[in-house]
Amino acid sequence: MSKYCLILGAKSDIARALAQRFAKEGFNLYLAGRRKEELDADVSDVQIRFQVQASAHEFDATAFDTHEAFYQQLDPQPEVVISVVGMLPEQEDAEQDHALALRTMHTNYTGCCSILSIAANAMAERKSGTIIGISSVAGDRGRASNYFYGSANAGFSAFLSGLRNRLSFHNVHVITVKPGFGYTKMTEGMDLPGPLTAKPTEVAGDIFKAYRRKKNIIYTKWFWRPIMFIIRNVPEWKFTRMKL
Secondary structure (H helix, E strand, O other): OOOEEEEEOOOOHHHHHHHHHHHHOOOEEEEEEOOHHHHHHHHHHHHHHHOOOEEEEEOOOOOHHHHHHHHHOOOOOOOEEEEOOOOOOOHHHHHHOHHHHHHHHHHHHHHHHHHHHHHHHHHHHHOOOEEEEEOOHHHOOOOOOOHHHHHHHHHHHHHHHHHHHHHHHHOOEEEEEEEOOEOOHHHOOOOOOHHHOEOHHHHHHHHHHHHHHOOOEEEEOOOHHHHHHHHHOOOHHHHOOOOO
């Protein structure tokens, strides 16, 4: 029987690249996002190109009371669940707009934890599955330029770590993905350093390899691991004087 992969936040560029990669490998797809009708073209694309089954589903990460019913209506339930949910506002806007700050934290942290907790319980019960959470290198250390977004991702990474510990006793694997700069709609308009910036297809390729190899934590591109090691280990007295 073919396996199903659920992609949450399926409208993003990385999510679309992931959909194509998993479909290429024979996975049927559930594509979920806030405006279901915007996913219809992606559903048709993967069905035609890869001869798999695919469907679009309405999903809002911040509508917590809908999450249980959303997940339970998926039949069959997915073997792989990938959270690509996220939003990256301008830091200055979030500082002045309390509602925006809260929406940023709920979207990047609370909403992801909510739906993945439901998926985790289902997978633990049947003793199989993989959960993949896309966090960010921004969560490795708080910086003045994006601490609302970064702190939410720090919390999400910690959640995934605990979930991995718990589910390891139930034959369920959890992967934490920490992308750096990427050419996506989320970063459109930003002045990104070319050599350090990944294409969505590169990120998707790294994630699929991590899935195949049962990795626990990956940085993509790979060199973000040593970069963030250095940043994490800058003494706080010095770090507070840096413009980051």
